[in-house]
Amino acid sequence: KAGVTQTPRYLIKTRGQQVTLSCSPISGHRSVSWYQQTPGQGLQFLFEYFSETQRNKGNFPGRFSGRQFSNSRSEMNVSTLELGDSALYLCASSLVRTANGELFFGEGSRLTVL
Amino acid sequence: GESVGLHLPTLSVQEGDNSIINCAYSNSASDYFIWYKQESGKGPQFIIDIRSNMDKRQGQRVTVLLNKTVKHLSLQIAATQPGDSAVYFCAENTMDTGRRALTFGSGTRLQVQP
Numbered sequence: 562k563a564g565v566t567q568t569p570r571y572l573i574k575t576r577g578q579q580v581t582l583s584c585s586p587i588s589g590h591r592s593v594s595w596y597q598q599t600p601g602q603g604l605q606f607l608f609e610y611f612s613e614t615q616r617n618k619g620n621f622p623g624r625f626s627g628r629q630f631s632n633s634r635s636e637m638n639v640s641t642l643e644l645g646d647s648a649l650y651l652c653a654s655s656l657v658r659t660a661n662g663e664l665f666f667g668e669g670s671r672l673t674v675l
Numbered sequence: 676g677e678s679v680g681l682h683l684p685t686l687s688v689q690e691g692d693n694s695i696i697n698c699a700y701s702n703s704a705s706d707y708f709i710w711y712k713q714e715s716g717k718g719p720q721f722i723i724d725i726r727s728n729m730d731k732r733q734g735q736r737v738t739v740l741l742n743k744t745v746k747h748l749s750l751q752i753a754a755t756q757p758g759d760s761a762v763y764f765c766a767e768n769t770m771d772t773g774r775r776a777l778t779f780g781s782g783t784r785l786q787v788q789p
Binding site for chain 2: 565594596603604605606609617619651653663664665666667668669
């Protein structure tokens with residue numbers, strides 16, 4: 562079956578703009594988590610959605626937000642972009658709640674902020 | 676491919692040798708651990724997991740060892756192959772602000788010399 566699909570794969574934005582990233586989980590998976598990956602900070606947890614509800618949130622400012630739809634697809638949004646938001650944004654899905662089961666990652670959305 | 680981490684610790688081994696990648700985790704209350712492999716330009720891929728009621732778990736060519744006394748986790752790869760070259764992350768299931776989340780280590784780069 563198809564894996565986790567993230568779109569777009571690459572995008573370039575300028576400071577102050579906003580961006581929306583999309584994630585389609587593996588069919589049947591109800592949990593979607595988002596991570597930010599940078600060379601300096603590694604993989605950092607953003608948030609987790611399960612059954613359309615945010616279940617957990619990492620230590621990121623309110624500019625980072627997300628949502629999950631009834632078909633389990635998820636989007637994350639970053640408003641008022643800063644240079645430091647340049648990163649690989651990874652989405653992961655799992656059958657059960659993230660911290661109790663195996664995560665399946667997508668290939669990520671590479672965001673560059675100029 | 677893109678760089679996952681510019682200053683990751685690196686383990687260099689000869690093809691056919693065994694590799695041991697180590698990870699120190701932070702939370703003594705963590706009860707679930709996972710190893711992930713990330714190849715250049717791709718998202719992390721699940722390798723093997725272990726729960727805290729076990730000391731050792733084996734998969735195909737991989738073994739994970741857990742030492743809860745010193746909060747140490749290791750991944751052993753037998754007969755290392757060039758395709759094993761990647762960045763390896765350990766992750767622990769922790770209670771963070773009252774909610775469970777997976778926390779990832781900073782990663783180790785494995786380079787397999789042919």
